[in-house]
Each structure stands twice: as structure tokens, then as C-alpha cells.
Amino acid sequence: MTTDDTAAAPMVHAIDEIVAKPGEGKALLGDYLARYAPGARARGMTLEQILVSPPMWLDDQSNTLVFRWSLADAGAWWQMRFVGGNDPDVAAWWADVDPRAVSRRRFFASAPADIERLCDV
Amino acid sequence: MYKLTRLVTVADPAGVAALADEIHALATAHAAYRQLVAPTLVGSHFGGDLLAHFAFDDAVQRADFDAALAPLLTTPAVVSVDGVAYQSGLGGRSDPGLANGVYRVLLLSVDEGADPVVVARFEGETRMMPHYIPAIRNWQLSRADKAVGARRWTHIWEQEYADASGLMGPYMMHPYHWARIDRWFDPECPDRIVDARLCHSFCALEASIL
Numbered sequence: 001m002t003t004d005d006t007a008a009a010p011m012v013h014a015i016d017e018i019v020a021k022p023g024e025g026k027a028l029l030g031d032y033l034a035r036y037a038p039g040a041r042a043r044g045m046t047l048e049q050i051l052v053s054p055p056m057w058l059d060d061q062s063n064t065l066v067f068r069w070s071l072a073d074a075g076a077w078w079q080m081r082f083v084g085g086n087d088p089d090v091a092a093w094w095a096d097v098d099p100r101a102v103s104r105r106r107f108f109a110s111a112p113a114d115i116e117r118l119c120d121v
Numbered sequence: 122m123y124k125l126t127r128l129v130t131v132a133d134p135a136g137v138a139a140l141a142d143e144i145h146a147l148a149t150a151h152a153a154y155r156q157l158v159a160p161t162l163v164g165s166h167f168g169g170d171l172l173a174h175f176a177f178d179d180a181v182q183r184a185d186f187d188a189a190l191a192p193l194l195t196t197p198a199v200v201s202v203d204g205v206a207y208q209s210g211l212g213g214r215s216d217p218g219l220a221n222g223v224y225r226v227l228l229l230s231v232d233e234g235a236d237p238v239v240v241a242r243f244e245g246e247t248r249m250m251p252h253y254i255p256a257i258r259n260w261q262l263s264r265a266d267k268a269v270g271a272r273r274w275t276h277i278w279e280q281e282y283a284d285a286s287g288l289m290g291p292y293m294m295h296p297y298h299w300a301r302i303d304r305w306f307d308p309e310c311p312d313r314i315v316d317a318r319l320c321h322s323f324c325a326l327e328a329s330i331l
Contacts, residue, residue, distance in 0.1 A: 012296075012300070074294050074296070074299060075294075077299055077300075078293065078299065081299070081303065081307060084308075084309055085306075085307060085308050085309070085317060086317070090308070090309060091308050094308070094309060094311075098311070103311075104311050105311065106304070106307075106309055106310045106311070107300075107304075108296075108299065108300035109300070110296070115296075118296050119253075119295065119296060121290055121291045121294040121295050
């Protein structure tokens with residue numbers, strides 16, 4: 001296969017999907033931005049998008065919060081992982097979140113056009 | 122096959138070669154079926170200064186050797202030892218004739234009380250790494266029978282590579298690793314079941330031992 005060495009390395013994405021406990025959505029979003037986002041930015045993550053579903057604050061049902069972060073490349077992903085994985089404040093943050101959530105997922109993704117280059121290692 | 126691995130950290134790295142010679146001779150005297158005793162390479166993390174790995178035909182031979190080895194590893198010259206005794210788990214070989222390569226072992230500790238179904242999924246996904254990452258030439262994932270060291274090690278993930286760049290490059294950088302497997306290790310992921318403390322150790326390999 002051929003690759004274009006002059007092109008930027010493929011960007012990767014980290015996505016947090018949090019289903020908040022009923023009535024917790026708005027407060028959880030605020031805490032995420034105040035407590036988690038600054039440290040994540042310091043670890044090289046760029047917050048690209050926030051989505052709230054449904055697009056209204058529910059007080060008797062769950063809102064789903066989606067945060068899409070970008071990282072420059074797979075190397076930046078590992079840098080984020082090593083720093084965040086050894087930071088007790090990060091662990092404490094997620095320990096606080098989980099009782100306020102019905103469920104939570106974190107997954108990693110790329111644009112389809114970047115798959116071939118990401119796998120060419 | 123009954124295996125024993127010891128990752129030995131010494132007080133004075135200058136003493137590694139002499140200790141390796143002693144251990145090698147002891148293993149030979151105890152009829153180790155296979156053995157690899159070599160200094161670890163730069164980049165190992167909690168992997169010790171010396172990687173010592175042995176395979177025996179039966180559990181009694183292994184236990185006898187383990188007992189004989191213990192005094193060598195409890196001297197003031199030895200700072201710490203992480204290790205496991207285990208039977209070979211499932212694995213595969215795409216390059217059984219591999220020579221002058223690199224052997225890598227990862228000792229990991231799955232949380233006590235982790236759902237066995239989830240643990241089996243973690244094991245199954247880990248065993249698929251060589252399917253997606255051909256730089257892993259030979260491999261084996263095993264469960265520990267007995268562990269010593271900083272954690273109660275539950276699993277042994279062994280791989281062989283043509284050279285260290287296969288471990289540092291494709292193994293680390295392939296998305297099957299960081300975007301799929303690592304969630305079992307990542308404290309930020311709710312799927313995490315593996316303790317953050319790992320032993321990542323690798324050394325030069327003359328001929329395949331898997």
C-alpha cells in the first residue's frame with residue numbers, strides 16, 4: 001500500500017457517552033466541563049463536540065451526554081492514556097461520576113478514511 | 122507444559138550476568154525443557170533487570186526447581202522478584218523458527234471478583250491481537266497457578282517478535298491495541314478489569330520458546 005508521508009497523521013477521537021440518572025443531566029454536564037475538561041485538555045485532548053439527548057433537560061428521566069474529543073494521532077492517544085491513567089484526580093472524577101450515571105461508555109474512533117493509515121503501523 | 126517465570130530486580134546491575142549464569146546452570150541441572158535467562162531490554166517497565174523463564178515436563182519438576190531457585194533470589198543482591206507458575210494456555214505460532222528475536226511477557230492482575238464471562242471475553246479479545254497485528258510472531262495467553270511479587274498476577278501474556286521494533290511499533294500503535302484491547306486496562310473506561318500495576322518485560326531471544 002502507499003501512504004502520503006507529507007499528510008498529517010490521522011486524528012483519533014475519544015468519545016464519552018454518559019447516561020445520567022434522572023434529573024442529573026444538567027449538573028453532570030456542568031461538572032464534566034468544570035472538573036474533567038481542563039485536565040483532559042492538559043493531556044492533549046480537544047473537546048470537539050457536546051451533544052445532549054433529548055435536547056431538553058429531563059428531571060424524571062435520563063439525559064444522555066456525549067462528549068467527542070480529538071487527539072492529534074495514536075502517539076498523542078498513548079500520551080493521554082499514560083498521564084490520565086496515573087492521575088488519582090482522574091480516577092476520583094470517574095468514581096464520582098459512576099454513581100450519578102445509569103451507564104457510561106468510553107470508546108475510540110476515527111474517520112473511515114483514516115482507518116487504512118491507522119492500521120499501517 | 123509447566124512454566125515458571127521470574128522477573129528479578131537486582132541491587133547492582135553489574136551482578137546480573139553472574140546471577141544469570143547461576144540460574145541457567147541450576148535450570149540445566151533440573152532438566153528444564155526450555156529456558157530463557159537474559160537481561161531485560163531498555164523500555165521494560167517493572168520488568169526487572171533479569172528475565173528468567175523455564176518450562177518443565179511436569180509440575181513436580183517445576184516445584185523442585187522453584188524450591189532450588191528460591192535461595193538464589195532471596196539474597197541481599199536481589200531487590201525484588203515478580204513471578205508466576207503456570208501451565209501453557211492457548212497460543213499460536215506464525216514463525217516457529219524465529220531466531221534472534223525478542224521475547225516479551227506481560228504479567229497482569231485481573232480484579233478479584235471480576236465476572237468470569239467478562240474475563241473470558243478479555244482473554245478472547247487478547248488472543249486475537251496476533252490476527253490483527255502480524256508483528257506478533259508467536260504468542261500464548263495463560264492463567265497463573267501461583268504468583269509472587271507486587272500483585273497476585275492472574276495472567277501471563279507472552280509474545281515473540283522479530284525485533285524490538287515490532288513490540289514498540291505495530292504492537293503498541295495498532296488501533297486494535299489502543300482502541301480495543303486497552304479498555305480492559307484503562308482506569309477511565311468502565312470496562313476496566315485489570316489492575317494498573319503491570320510487569321512489562323522483554324529481552325533478546327536466540328530461538329523461539331513458545
